[in-house]
Every structure is written in structure tokens, then in C-alpha cells.
Amino acid sequence: xxxxxxxxxxxxxxxxxxxxxxxxxxxxxxxxxxxxxxxxxxxxxxxxxxxxxxxxxxxxxxxxxxxxxxxxxxxxxxxxxxxxxxxxxxxxxxxxxxxxxxxxxxxxxxxxxxxxxxxxxxxxxxxxxxxxxxxxxxxxxxxxxxxxxxxxxxxxxxxxxxxxxxxxxxxxxxxxxxxxxxxxxxxxxxxxxxxxxxxxxxxxxxxxxxxxxxxxxxxxxxxxxxxxxxxxxxxxxxxxxxxxxxxxxxxxxxxxxxxxxxxxxxxxxxxxxxxxxxxxxxxxxxxxxxxxxxxxxxxxxxxxxxxxxxxxxxxxxxxxxxxxxxxxxxxxxxxxxxxxxxxxxxxxxxxx
Amino acid sequence: xxxxxxxxxxxxxxxxxxxxxxxxxxxxxxxxxxxxxxxxxxxxxxxxxxxxxxxxxxxxxxxxxxxxxxxxxxxxxxxxxxxxxxxxxxxxxxxxxxxxxxxxxxxxxxxxxxxxxxxxxxxxxxxxxxxxxxxxxxxxxxxxxxxxxxxxxxxxxxxxxxxxx
Numbered sequence: 402x403x404x405x406x407x408x409x410x411x412x413x414x415x416x417x418x419x420x421x422x423x424x425x426x427x428x429x430x431x432x433x434x435x436x437x438x439x440x441x442x443x444x445x446x447x448x449x450x451x452x453x454x455x456x457x458x459x460x461x462x463x464x465x466x467x468x469x470x471x472x473x474x475x476x477x478x479x480x481x482x483x484x485x486x487x488x489x490x491x492x493x494x495x496x497x498x499x500x501x502x503x504x505x506x507x508x509x510x511x512x513x514x515x516x517x518x519x520x521x522x523x524x525x526x527x528x529x530x531x532x533x534x535x536x537x538x539x540x541x542x543x544x545x546x547x548x549x550x551x552x553x554x555x556x557x558x559x560x561x562x563x564x565x566x567x568x569x570x571x572x573x574x575x576x577x578x579x580x581x582x583x584x585x586x587x588x589x590x591x592x593x594x595x596x597x598x599x600x601x602x603x604x605x606x607x608x609x610x611x612x613x614x615x616x617x618x619x620x621x622x623x624x625x626x627x628x629x630x631x632x633x634x635x636x637x638x639x640x641x642x643x644x645x646x647x648x649x650x651x652x653x654x655x656x657x658x659x660x661x662x663x664x665x666x667x668x669x670x671x672x673x674x675x676x677x678x679x680x681x682x683x684x685x686x687x688x689x690x691x692x693x694x695x696x697x698x699x700x701x702x703x704x705x706x707x708x709x710x711x712x713x714x715x716x717x718x719x720x721x722x723x724x725x726x727x728x729x730x731x732x733x734x735x736x737x738x739x740x741x742x743x744x745x746x747x748x749x750x751x752x753x
Numbered sequence: 754x755x756x757x758x759x760x761x762x763x764x765x766x767x768x769x770x771x772x773x774x775x776x777x778x779x780x781x782x783x784x785x786x787x788x789x790x791x792x793x794x795x796x797x798x799x800x801x802x803x804x805x806x807x808x809x810x811x812x813x814x815x816x817x818x819x820x821x822x823x824x825x826x827x828x829x830x831x832x833x834x835x836x837x838x839x840x841x842x843x844x845x846x847x848x849x850x851x852x853x854x855x856x857x858x859x860x861x862x863x864x865x866x867x868x869x870x871x872x873x874x875x876x877x878x879x880x881x882x883x884x885x886x887x888x889x890x891x892x893x894x895x896x897x898x899x900x901x902x903x904x905x906x907x908x909x910x911x912x913x914x915x916x917x918x
Binding site: 440448450453492502638700 | 757796797798804811813818820869872884885887888
């Protein structure tokens with residue numbers, strides 16, 4: 402790890418000023434950036450520690466029915482907040498399917514959104530990588546790319562955004578509140594992350610010094626609470642990033658889909674909203690043939706970026722299964738294996 | 754430039770001078786305070802060997818800067834036995850053979866203690882396994898670890914029932 406200056410501001414305004422300097426980075430819990438710094442992937446000259454800033458660790462129910470989640474709320478605290486999990490069950494399920502209990506206890510809401518890709522070539526400083534060293538090329542494009550993107554990629558970068566949390570958030574129209582030198586602004590989460598195009602080093606719409614201070618879910622996001630799931634296929638049963646994941650949230654009235662939300666994870670460099678799939682679902686009876694049609698529409702633009710054509714069919718099946726699970730209704734209790742397609746019967750000691 | 758961090762470690766409050774902000778909580782414990790029960794496995798937040806409780810929550814001490822945790826309450830494996838008597842989770846790990854080489858064991862035990870405090874897994878082995886998935890065991894003692902957590906859960910349930918009675 403390279404050496405750095407450490408500063409601990411006491412107000413958001415001070416933090417923004419300190420982080421606007423070239424080479425500065427924010428430190429929240431550090432579960433991602435410290436890992437990257439140990440590997441010399443990130444080499445900030447200054448760390449601006451925001452963990453002691455007051456007022457950013459609250460989950461607030463808003464008078465309009467929405468909820469505002471402070472950027473420093475820990476992933477575990479949000480997922481285990483009974484009121485939040487009841488109203489936004491797919492978000493809670495996504496959070497509990499990610500990382501480990503230790504990491505969820507530390508990792509923050511803002512940090513989750515800003516986490517960097519897990520592409521092995523990004524982590525390997527001996528490899529070329531346009532994200533880490535702009536203009537050097539993409540080692541993954543001709544390398545090991547089984548897990549890489551099938552949507553929105555470019556030849557300059559084919560990796561994915563690793564967040565689970567962001568997938569249901571994008572489905573539910575989450576808004577990101579940002580504080581910068583020019584004051585407060587907000588942007589839909591769906592527009593927050595940038596696709597690689599020819600500048601994969603620019604990962605989000607954040608300007609230097611800008612800081613995520615909160616994420617909001619609108620009141621409408623709670624209308625899906627009865628039929629909302631997150632489904633995540635990974636290489637291991639637990640403690641692994643998604644190969645492909647999907648959030649599905651429905652409003653079902655008199656046996657007909659009144660409103661639908663679908664988003665995918667592990668398929669692109671941003672959480673991927675599938676609006677065409679949503680349109681197909683609305684007004685129809687929720688059944689397997691409909692789910693399959695919606696899933697086909699969700700992946701209509703998909704193309705392999707390497708040895709990953711299998712992910713296209715896998716993603717279709719994950720979307721269809723997520724819709725089937727959502728239609729069956731949100732479970733009363735969080736499943737023992739959140740978001741797992743292999744959820745075993747509770748009470749059995751051995752696997753299988 | 755000098756820094757310092759004030760931490761309560763196993764009930765003792767100390768202010769520790771740091772000549773460099775790069776020191777992780779794990780390195781502080783092991784290299785500066787001689788609390789070597791907390792193990793350094795991967796040092797990248799993947800194995801769980803370095804698990805300690807910070808303000809009552811289990812975290813990976815390798816991915817936390819000591820300076821940033823200023824003011825926190827830290828519990829390590831050295832602080833869980835009371836007056837020479839093992840913690841019920843420690844007793845359960847021995848009784849259930851929840852270890853082989855023992856390297857991951859302090860992290861497993863700290864994680865299990867936190868898991869029981871969280872109270873979300875109950876007596877469901879599937880929930881216990883899921884909740885312990887952040888602690889790897891290269892010897893593969895998982896069956897014994899799961900049984901130990903369940904046994905400790907029972908022992909603590911019985912103890913709390915006794916307290917209530």
C-alpha cells in the first residue's frame with residue numbers, strides 16, 4: 402500500500418473540499434478501497450475519512466411515503482431493519498445475498514454503489530486495463546472472460562458492476578443524493594453508473610469531490626412489497642459475486658400484473674433495467690409462458706463479449722425464475738439462503 | 754506526521770500512537786499490541802481469520818484502518834473467556850471437534866459469538882452455515898463448526914432460561 406495523507410473532516414462541506422483535490426478519495430468503511438490499495442490498484446494520495454460525519458447513518462421514512470437511506474448506513478443494518486425489509490423485501494434479500502456477514506456489517510450504502518469492478522485484470526497490475534490505466538487496452542477481451550458482460554459492453558472494457566444491492570434499487574427507481582462544491586443535486590441511480598464506451602475509467606457521473614450522501618426510494622417502490630424477489634446465481638452457494646442476478650417486483654391485482662419492475666445484475670457495467678420486459682408483463686396473467694417472453698425481451702440486445710454466450714440463456718432463465726418466485730409471493734421470513742436458486746429445506750443438517 | 758487512535762480493547766482503553774495511517778486494526782492488534790490470537794489469513798477480506806467484534810459487530814479487521822476506528826470498542830479472542838472459564842462458544846468448538854489445525858478457529862469463534870448475539874439464525878443449520886460463510890476453513894471442519902454453533906446456541910438458550918426463571 403502506498404502512503405497517503407489522512408484527513409478526518411467534521412462536516413460534509415469540509416469533506417467535499419478535502420476530496421476535490423486531485424488524487425483524493427473518500428474512505429467509508431474501506432472494505433473495497435483498502436483491498437484495492439493493498440494491491441496497488443488504487444493509489445490515493447489522500448484519504449478523506451467520512452465515517453465520523455454526523456447524520457449520514459439514518460434510515461428515514463419520508464412524509465410522502467418514500468424512504469431516505471443515509472450513505473453511511475451499513476448494509477447489514479439496512480437489510481435487518483424490519484420496517485425497511487417489510488416494505489422493500491427484494492432490496493433486503495439482495496443485501497443479504499451479498500458478501501459475508503462481516504463485510505455487510507462494515508460496508509456502507511454509498512460504498513456499495515461506488516464499489517469497483519471485480520474483473521481479475523483490473524486487480525492485476527501486471528495486466529493491461531483501460532479502467533485502471535486508460536489507453537492500455539482490455540486484457541479481459543482476449544482473456545478469461547466467462548463472467549464478463551453481455552450487455553452494454555465495448556471493446557475497451559467488458560467487465561460488470563458487481564453490486565447486488567443496486568439491482569433492486571434500479572428496478573424500484575432509486576434516487577442518489579449527491580453533495581458537491583456547487584451544493585446538492587440528485588440523479589436516478591439508473592443514470593448514475595456509466596457504460597464503458599471508450600472511457601471505462603469514468604465509472605459514474607460523480608465529479609471530483611462529489612459525495613453520495615443518501616439514496617431515496619419513492620413511495621411507489623413499496624407498492625411491490627407483496628410480490629418482490631431477488632435471485633442470484635453464483636459459483637458458490639454463498640459468499641460469491643453474481644454470475645447473473647435479477648430483481649423482479651410485481652403488483653398483481655385480480656390475477657393480472659398491474660405493474661412490473663425487472664432489473665439484472667452481473668450482465669453489464671451497471672445494474673440493468675429491463676423496461677421492455679416490464680411492458681410485456683403489464684396487463685397479462687402471470688404465468689411461465691409470459692415470464693419466458695419477458696425474459697427473452699430483457700436479453701434481446703445481449704451479445705457475448707467472449708466465452709460467455711451461456712450467460713445470455715442463463716440470464717433469461719434467471720429473469721423467468723425471479724418472476725415466478727415473485728408471483729408466488731414475498732416469503733414471510735427471509736429465506737435461509739437469500740436469493741439462492743438452491744435454497745434447501747430448512748431444518749436439514751447436511752447439504753443435498 | 755503523527756496520528757493516534759483511542760480504542761477500548763477487551764475492556765481496556767488505550768491511546769495508541771501511530772506513525773503511519775496505513776495500519777489496519779489487524780496489524781495493530783498483532784504487531785503493536787501482541788494480541789496474536791487474531792490471525793492474518795488472506796489480509797484481503799476473503800477468509801475471515803481476522804474476524805473481531807467492533808462495537809459488538811463482527812468485521813474483518815484486515816479491512817479496517819485502526820485510525821478510522823478511533824473511539825471504538827474492540828473484542829478479540831483474547832477477551833472472550835471470563836476469569837479462566839472458556840466462553841460457551843469456545844467450549845462448544847472443543848466438544849464438537851469444530852477445528853483441525855486451528856488457524857481459522859479464533860475467527861470462527863468470534864464470528865459465531867457475533868452470530869449468536871445477532872439472533873437471526875436460531876437452531877436452523879442452513880441459516881448457521883449461511884451466516885458463517887465469511888469464515889473459511891481449509892481443513893474442512895465445517896460440519897463440526899455448524900454443530901458447535903448450534904450447541905452453543907442451545908447452551909446459551911438454556912442459560913438465559915435459567916436466568917429468567
